Amino acid sequence: MRLFIILLCFLTLLSCSKEDTKVAVLISGEGRMSKVQGFEEGLRALGVKNIKLDVYVGDNNLKKLEEKAIEVINRLERYKLIAVGGSIEAYYLKKLKPDMKKPVVIMGGTAVRAWGLTDSMSRPTDNITGVDNLNAELMEKRMEIFHRIFPHIKKVVVFCTPQFEASKLATRITVKAGEKYGIKVVPVSVRDALDLEYVISHMKEDGFGGIIITPCFYTENFLTSYILQYANFYQVPVMCLSPEQAKGGCPVAYGSSGYEQGYQAAFIAYRLLKGEQVKDVPFEKVRNIKLVINQKALRELGIPYDPQIISLADQVLR
Numbered sequence: 001m002r003l004f005i006i007l008l009c010f011l012t013l014l015s016c017s018k019e020d021t022k023v024a025v026l027i028s029g030e031g032r033m034s035k036v037q038g039f040e041e042g043l044r045a046l047g048v049k050n051i052k053l054d055v056y057v058g059d060n061n062l063k064k065l066e067e068k069a070i071e072v073i074n075r076l077e078r079y080k081l082i083a084v085g086g087s088i089e090a091y092y093l094k095k096l097k098p099d100m101k102k103p104v105v106i107m108g109g110t111a112v113r114a115w116g117l118t119d120s121m122s123r124p125t126d127n128i129t130g131v132d133n134l135n136a137e138l139m140e141k142r143m144e145i146f147h148r149i150f151p152h153i154k155k156v157v158v159f160c161t162p163q164f165e166a167s168k169l170a171t172r173i174t175v176k177a178g179e180k181y182g183i184k185v186v187p188v189s190v191r192d193a194l195d196l197e198y199v200i201s202h203m204k205e206d207g208f209g210g211i212i213i214t215p216c217f218y219t220e221n222f223l224t225s226y227i228l229q230y231a232n233f234y235q236v237p238v239m240c241l242s243p244e245q246a247k248g249g250c251p252v253a254y255g256s257s258g259y260e261q262g263y264q265a266a267f268i269a270y271r272l273l274k275g276e277q278v279k280d281v282p283f284e285k286v287r288n289i290k291l292v293i294n295q296k297a298l299r300e301l302g303i304p305y306d307p308q309i310i311s312l313a314d315q316v317l318r
Contacts, residue, residue: 020052021273024072026093027085028217029060031224034244035085035107035262042266048273054079058089062217066092073097081272083107083265087115087166088217090128098126103272106130108261110215111166112283121283129278131265133256133286135215135241136170142254143177143185145291146212146239149252149298149309153209153237155184157199159223161216162189170214185212193226200230210237213245224248237301246292246317251301253294256286264288290314 025036036055043051056072058065069092072082082102084090087109093100094117108131112118119125121132146153158174161167171187178185186208190196200211211231213219219227224240228249231238240250243257264287271281293313295305310316 020050021048022052022054022079023269024075024079024082025053025055025084026058026065026068026072026082026089027055028058028065028088030057031060032085032107032258034258035265036083038257038259038262038264039083039107039266039269040262042263043269046266046270048270053083060218065089066096069093069096076102081105081269083269084109084130086110086133087112087117088164090117090130091115094126094128100127102127103269103278104128104130105265105269105272106283107265108133108256108258108286110135111169114165114169118283124278124281124283127278129268129272129281129283131261131268131286132283133215133261134289135255136166136173138241138255138289139170139173139212139214140177140180142212142239142241143174143181143183145252145254145312146210146237147181147183148312149293149303150210150237154182155186155208156210156212157203157208158185158187158212158214159190159196159216159219159227160187160214161218162187164217167214167216170216174212174214190223191218193223196223196226197230200227200234200236203234203236208236210239212239213241213250215241232297232300235301237303243290243292243315246294246297246315249294249297251294251297251303253292254289256288256290260288261286292317 056068058068083105090106117128160171175185240253241255246253291313292315294317
């Protein structure tokens with residue numbers, strides 16, 4: 001009997017030592033799954049054992065995203081922290097539970113302060129911290145690159161989500177940068193693929209020569225693939241946000257990958273899992289920003305090979 005009790009105690013201790021580290025992951029759509037992959041691999045590289053991610057996906061729908069945020073909130077006791085795909089997911093969590101006690105880590109957010117997610121990037125408030133992907137701030141540089149590669153284009157479309165302040169901020173930066181380079185930037189709001197195809201199919205007859213992707217809920221999650229498909233069909237140049245989009249057929253992309261953002265966010269999460277307070281773990285600016293040129297996509301647009309342009313790239317896809 002005594003041996004049985006000792007064995008039972010040993011097995012109990014063994015099971016406790018192997019207890020899962022549970023993290024809730026809230027993402028607005030499948031377009032952010034690369035962040036989740038980078039986040040998980042980053043935690044494993046740091047030696048976090050038995051990590052278990054419960055992923056809640058908003059299916060590219062704001063109502064569904066809010067429902068998933070409510071699910072996470074109702075199950076908070078299960079998790080050590082919450083990782084979110086971007087600023088919009090963190091916004092919904094804060095909106096629904098302003099007194100959030102669990103740490104929230106943003107795996108690459110845009111315009112974090114414009115969303116009202118913190119009062120300070122160096123000393124985070126509201127129990128939210130993470131990686132700032134600089135996607136709004138990089139819009140001016142993207143316009144400079146676009147102008148360098150497509151100097152003949154003087155009028156472009158920007159697809160945006162006007163109800164969100166972060167999208168408005170990115171659009172304002174893009175419009176202002178366009179003025180600097182003699183490019184008229186016209187914001188257009190689209191909600192689905194039908195709207196998108198209509199706009200792209202009529203762009204040239206309306207005098208538009210290109211598309212600038214801005215950080216936006218709809219375009220980042222599911223419309224980018226449609227934008228690239230229709231733009232390729234109608235021979236319209238596109239400037240994208242991340243290397244992943246260049247691999248998907250975008251001619252030019254400048255920014256950081258979702259995977260890299262998630263991987264970097266894992267280091268922030270690691271500190272919190274080890275017991276540090278959110279206020280002591282500052283937001284970090286994304287580190288790996290790359291210019292990626294898809295040479296095949298440029299050829300299909302009729303853009304001749306230019307060694308000076310190619311030399312600017314951190315990576316060339318042939």
